[in-house]
Amino acid sequence: MAQDKHQLITDQIVDLFEKVDAGDWHQPWSTSAGIPRNGRTGNNYRGVNVLTLWGTALVNGYSTNEWYTYRQAQKEGGQVRKGESGVKICYLGKFKKTIETDDGEEEERTIRFLKTSTVFNRDQIDGLEPLDIPAHQLSEEERIGQAEAFVKNTGARIEEGSPHAAYSPAKDRVTMPDFGHFESPEAYYTTLLHELGHWTGHPTRLDRDMSGRFGDDKYAAEELVAELTSAFLSAELGLEADLKDPARYLKSWIRILKEDKHAIFTASRKAQDAAEFLSDLQPAQEQDAA
Template sequence: MRQTATRPASGKHGSRNKDDNRPNLYQEVTSRIIAELEQGQFPWVQPWGRATAGVGLPRNAVTGRCYSGVNILILWGAVIEKGFPSQHWITFKQAVGAGGFVRKGERGTTVCYADRFIPKSEAERTAQDGDEPATVPFLKRFTVFNIAQCEGLPDDLAREAEPLPEREIVPHAERLIKATGADFRIGGEQAFYVPARDFIQVPPQPAFHEQINYYRTCFHEIGHWTGHASRLARDLSGRFGSALYAREELVAEMASAFICASLNIIPTVRHADYLATWLDVLRQDDRAIFRAASQASKAADFILGCGEGVETDAVEREIAA
């Protein structure tokens, strides 16, 4: 939850791409996600209980790089739907380059690649005028395969995350919360972030019926915290019930899910009561889920980046003390 404060929106809108394929791909992915939401299924919170793959962010098996944005939702959905035992993916060429191959008859999963380019005419104009060139966004699709669809790959391409220990305090989650440096206050009966005063408050962990929900809630609120003007500068001025408010809640929901998955904590829905508003937003704008997922990935990367290089046993010593 977020307490609202007025702050001007930031960012620039690029010019629209006239490529006919791009709107089709936007609509294709958006329609798929709307269909899941209409059935009460949240793409960023998959039914991991019936999955054979461990919880984690999908990543490229060769580069080790995690997929981001809407591609996380697409690949999580494929892992659950097709029962893949791994969160690792690879392109056809990468499989061959690694000494393996995709089995005959296997169908890949379509993911998206977004970037920007400078048209030739624009480059020529700015070369004469000395202006900054206007870039044009584009969206392309390409196909990846789960490593379970391949043979002959080296064993080290299939390493999965270790499962969480069965305990209520999750030390690496505690370390990450501390590493953000956020003004984090424990108390009260509600969890919220106050943009105007830049602090987070969450109830004490024993107040949660399932104590693991404490961490899911913490990362939801820290997701909002990343939107402050001094950090990722999202527009946090939306009032409760507005589309802008719902969009920010969607970002925080997915950011929490992405962080939890990276920490091997099963994500859950923290604010399902926004479902109707989220559906309205997605139906009105087929790019909304792409923007929200991209912002959620940036928020998750920002938070996870805070934890890099943190001393591994610092929090355990504090807890023990």
């Protein structure tokens, strides 16, 4: 029987969520190392693969965000150590197929399907060249300044002084507690990025279904999209995202993912779209710097 690849990837993500104690929430991934990338091509991974690789690195204590297939490691002069286990990532394959239409004409169509590949972290591989670490690392002040500029460039209506962080679709407005109410500047900006994730769902932007009410699955699903949007952008901006509030939604997320093997793919795709929408609002020079 062919392996259900959607179920395989979903099970990996559910396993990460289930390792989390809802009473002591922390994300089952880390954004501090940035977006995971392929060590041979230098390309960043996207969508659900980002979550899988973040979580795997955190659970196993890996120190890098670089990943290789077995063959890629060999081509780089490395060798995966005996006994090491890789992690499955997914990507879209495609092929051409000629079909007969209702009017009897032949038409060539592109058929897309999900494929999986096994990758290993650099820490699992011997013989690779030393990791090239940039000479200049952004200071905390520089990272916070970069985050503030990113937020301002979105043009979103943001008002402080509220008891809660929230986005109102009806008013198209983000409200935030005062800056000083947060444990750290990073906590403020990761929370604000979460609310900006919701902001992208407005009908004049990405037009997501925002009709959910607190406690139902639609609401929890939108919260997951916003949470992932914040995580993706925090990694790009060098912020450590560790939001406390999502513990309220953790059980709903697990239930949604268990009931629908496509749910995490949908949520991560929508979050990727939201993050890219916000990034596209940045001036070209600043976008390149991020």
